[in-house]
Amino acid sequence: MGDAMRTVRVKAIVEHGPGLKSFLLDGPIESAAPGQFVMLWLPGIDEKPFSISDLGEAGLEISVKAVGPFTRALMEVSVGDYLGIRGPFGKGFRLADRTLLVGGGIGVAPLRFLYREMGRLRLSAWLVVGVRTAADLIFPDYFRSLPDCLIVSEDGSIGETGIVTDVIDRIIDQAGTTRLAAAGPEPMLVALRDLGERRGLKVELDLERYMKCGIGLCGLCCVDGSGVRLCVEGPVLSSAELRGVTDLGRPHRDATGRRRCGPD
Amino acid sequence: MGDAMRTVRVKAIVEHGPGLKSFLLDGPIESAAPGQFVMLWLPGIDEKPFSISDLGEAGLEISVKAVGPFTRALMEVSVGDYLGIRGPFGKGFRLADRTLLVGGGIGVAPLRFLYREMGRLRLSAWLVVGVRTAADLIFPDYFRSLPDCLIVSEDGSIGETGIVTDVIDRIIDQAGTTRLAAAGPEPMLVALRDLGERRGLKVELDLERYMKCGIGLCGLCCVDGSGVRLCVEGPVLSSAELRGVTDLGRPHRDATGRRRCGPD
Amino acid sequence: MPSLAVRLGLLRLESPLVLASGILGVSASSLALVASRGAGAVTTKSCGLDPRAGHPGPTVLPVTEGLLNAVGLSNPGADAMCEEIREFKSRCPTTLLFASLFGRTVEEFGEVAAHLAAAEPDLLEVNVSCPNVSSELGLPFEAKSKELAAITALVKKKAGDIPVALKLSINWGPIGEQARICAENGADLITAINTVGPGMLIDTNVMRPVLSNQVGGLSGPCILPLAVRAIWEVRRSVDLPIIGLGGVASSEDALQLIMAGATAVGIGTAVYHQGLDLFERVNQGLLRFLAEKGLEDLSEVCGAAHG
Amino acid sequence: MPSLAVRLGLLRLESPLVLASGILGVSASSLALVASRGAGAVTTKSCGLDPRAGHPGPTVLPVTEGLLNAVGLSNPGADAMCEEIREFKSRCPTTLLFASLFGRTVEEFGEVAAHLAAAEPDLLEVNVSCPNVSSELGLPFEAKSKELAAITALVKKKAGDIPVALKLSINWGPIGEQARICAENGADLITAINTVGPGMLIDTNVMRPVLSNQVGGLSGPCILPLAVRAIWEVRRSVDLPIIGLGGVASSEDALQLIMAGATAVGIGTAVYHQGLDLFERVNQGLLRFLAEKGLEDLSEVCGAAHG
């Protein structure tokens, strides 16, 4: 019954910067694969999809960037408040040795969980985290403390100056990774897919589309082309699966199911 | 889902005598305890409770005596026809060593199954079968072939002349049984209970009450006194349970739930 | 110390849980069995003037997470039922007894009510919503506003001091509207909901409906959301205490009905899925809820979901 | 060799299975995905004149053996839908496409129908029974005889040669009566049933309804008996082919609807419980049934339970 709605209390909140917070929830998920997501209900407001950014004894962690009405309302939530959870949903990343993890912006959230899980399983992982500026990074101290993690920022306020694609080739050469797992803005993902495939890596991308039901019925999250449901067969897709996606890096559908005109 | 209705074909029919037949049904019950019953649906007619008289590789066996509209209609059923089954329901006999089995009339049906099961488990059993006349006995050759089976008939047309209570004391003395399991007309059962308790045996009786739902809801099969539901907590009751029954051997309730005026 | 006792109009129940009509409700003995397991009140099987055998079998069928039933209002008749009521009352003085009744005509509702009232049940529950006797008795009376009003007024008159509940379903249009008609004609309480539909099950081997009555009412866990909604609707429409039921199988379920507006909560089909211990289990769950939330009793959350 | 092909009025479907409206029905790509899995026809999400985002979340909730949904008719609007229909038709020439539509007024039904008809779907399915937009759009039109008649006639006029199905629920009184009104006003088929209720789910921690719309329609295995009964009723009332749906999750379930009177069988919620392989599994089960009974095709058992 992981699919049913359960309300749970917020145990702790970490404020990383303006409009950037992580929420630790009291249960209710026993286990999940990194890359899977939950539908988060803010009673009286709305329900939206969020990646699991960590899961352990302490509870379920969600990391959120305020970008609109729902995520801004989430910033007002206090410890002790109830939030509703459905999930975990979807298919996560494969856990395999010698994987290069690349996250952009709030996209680092699922990679935080993936990195931890790989560590638990003693699989070797390298992590590249890219943000616009230092204030956009969740858990900066944590990422800074990781031995195999490289942080890049566009304005140089944290880590190296640049964008993630600037440093990938270097890491692949140094570390000899054979797989690439990435999450973040879709243009970045497309660039990483191209780069990864050029370098002969097995690529997995964590995509986002508008999600309403989370359980494979409403059809809003279906990619154009193969029609694959990101909430069930995704959100993580492999290179092979990505070949069936005709709207990759192009405008997606909105809440009405209509294709947007401009880029997302 | 044993409780759901399933229709199955009649595989074979044995005609024991006028208005007395056994039906072998193609499945659908995997296992059951002797004393348990099924609800048998004759499409277009009605649905009534019947004890399981045998269960094995061959299928499910039900033995029926024609006494009214439903059982008479059953006599018209042919091999290949569909019958509906719900069950098995209720609580059966305890399977324990040194048990004396006593069946009267069509009440031998569940004891046939009980005797077989005890044999499979190598528990020692003695069987007393009482009928009015030879034509009332199901599987006469089978019962005659059993080493530890005594047949009595009121008119002497088969086995010894007499009624079951005439021979019980003798068997208990000879065989040293410590338990009594009985099924048949309620006056006989009451007499057996009294006799059994006088002889210090543990007694179990297979009772009948009007049954409609078979699953503990309609309340028609509840005994007066303790209110115990024969379709769930029975139809086999122990001495202790029988002490809570205030209408034992007295008029029961009919399909309306009303207490009958005369004896059943 | 939180308490499970509730005030249902002028009645006081030690527990909000009520055995639903039609479940183990034909004899004092079976009602007493349920009373001993933690119900605050028990309801008799709906009773008419004369004894009725109901429909031939099959009458009760398990379906996905529920039951389909067309028992067909089998009952021993009002006079025999009065004996059972009296016996129950002398055996179980602390559990309330609700007497359910139906009639084939408006007048008969009154007659049955008068008969039953003589046995002094704690409440008369008027079943105007049984969905599986239409082929014989026509549309349920709840579907006909004028008759619904007349039955309510008539039973109320015959009931004397005994409070009267009208039992409604969701099968014939807006339940809120029906509840309003009942309230305007003197009903003291609303009971909701009766079984849903009706529905039908077809056996694909013999290719015919399985219930002898062809159609039957749906009950059990699968109708819980429909019951929650119905009670929500009744609560918005009338200012009467509600006996809420439909699919309740846990204290969580019971709380949903209470928060939608029910004061007492009926349990029927779940007795099949979970046995008679269910009453005690739900009582315990409700006590735990009160303790966790620091509440005195359930009246504090009755209707809470209306905000 | 038994065949699964069925004649649905003038249409021929390779399999009787139809993807229900509202399930994976907003884009040509998702519809094509389902078509590739064995559906004889797919239905688009109900489409209105203008794009609609539908209700805020939560909109779809699992309940006991079913779903409660109040998506709120989110759809890209008729013009965008026409593009999807055209794309689907060019990608999947052997699977039929049914275009579902709704309107906020009688006239708007006609307008949407005219728009969609331009994309030449194989059928127009008129949703007059969505139970979760009442707070905005009022009672579903199926509840109002005059409007129901007017909508049927108007859509029929705008549809040209395209056959028109009216989609009904059991939520507003006798479905047989509604079907009759549709038939009298020119409907070519009846689709039944839409979701049931509506129902409600209350969270007992936050003490409020969980669906943002408060109420939503019930679907899935738990409503199967209600669907069987509804189709039985429609079959008795009118002489139109029926697209039967509601809770179908197996070939057994599909056969129940067929024996009650359905020619084609829709599948919606079970896609959630059983995945997209379900279509192929049910097809296989139906073929097995035909082989076992020595039948040529399913028309031989359509309505068989009526005796």
Ligand SMILES: Cc1cc2nc3c(=O)[nH]c(=O)nc-3n(C[C@H](O)[C@H](O)[C@H](O)COP(=O)(O)OP(=O)(O)OC[C@H]3O[C@@H](n4cnc5c(N)ncnc54)[C@H](O)[C@@H]3O)c2cc1C
């Ligand atoms: C699988 C998945 C995982 C996600 N994980 C995270 C995460 O870990 N942290 C995080 O901060 N954000 C995450 N998001 C994005 C998050 O769902 C949106 O930021 C949020 O829904 C925005 O809602 P809003 O009302 O604040 O903004 P809006 O103003 O409504 O929208 C802002 C942006 O978010 C998108 N969006 C809005 N609603 C949805 C929806 N229902 N489904 C998908 N996208 C939507 C819009 O398309 C738009 O691009 C994830 C999205 C998906 C699909």
Ligand SMILES: Cc1cc2nc3c(=O)[nH]c(=O)nc-3n(C[C@H](O)[C@H](O)[C@H](O)COP(=O)(O)OP(=O)(O)OC[C@H]3O[C@@H](n4cnc5c(N)ncnc54)[C@H](O)[C@@H]3O)c2cc1C
């Ligand atoms: C647990 C149980 C096991 C049984 N096992 C067998 C068996 O193995 N073989 C067999 O031949 N008979 C058995 N019976 C009895 C059988 O159910 C009845 O003979 C049958 O229901 C009679 O139906 P009728 O229409 O033929 O007769 P009717 O004329 O309707 O009734 C004849 C007698 O059967 C009783 N009876 C009728 N309907 C029911 C009912 N629904 N439930 C209980 N009793 C009923 C009546 O009270 C009456 O005493 C069993 C009954 C019960 C309760």
Ligand SMILES: Cc1cc2nc3c(=O)[nH]c(=O)nc-3n(C[C@H](O)[C@H](O)[C@H](O)COP(=O)(O)O)c2cc1C
């Ligand atoms: C077998 C059965 C018999 C019923 N008989 C009656 C009845 O006689 N009178 C009545 O008002 N309701 C009757 N009902 C309806 C229940 O009282 C109750 O309203 C309904 O089943 C919903 O509750 P539940 O889901 O808890 O069972 C019956 C229900 C069942 C399952």
Ligand SMILES: Cc1cc2nc3c(=O)[nH]c(=O)nc-3n(C[C@H](O)[C@H](O)[C@H](O)COP(=O)(O)O)c2cc1C
């Ligand atoms: C999530 C969801 C969305 C739905 N949307 C629509 C819709 O837009 N139009 C419509 O006519 N029916 C809609 N329905 C109803 C279904 O088409 C179908 O009639 C109903 O769910 C019963 O079938 P099922 O039990 O197989 O799902 C929707 C159902 C669900 C579960």
Ligand code: FES
């Ligand atoms: S979110 Fe509804 S199908 Fe994926």
Ligand code: FES
């Ligand atoms: S037969 Fe219905 S309770 Fe036993």
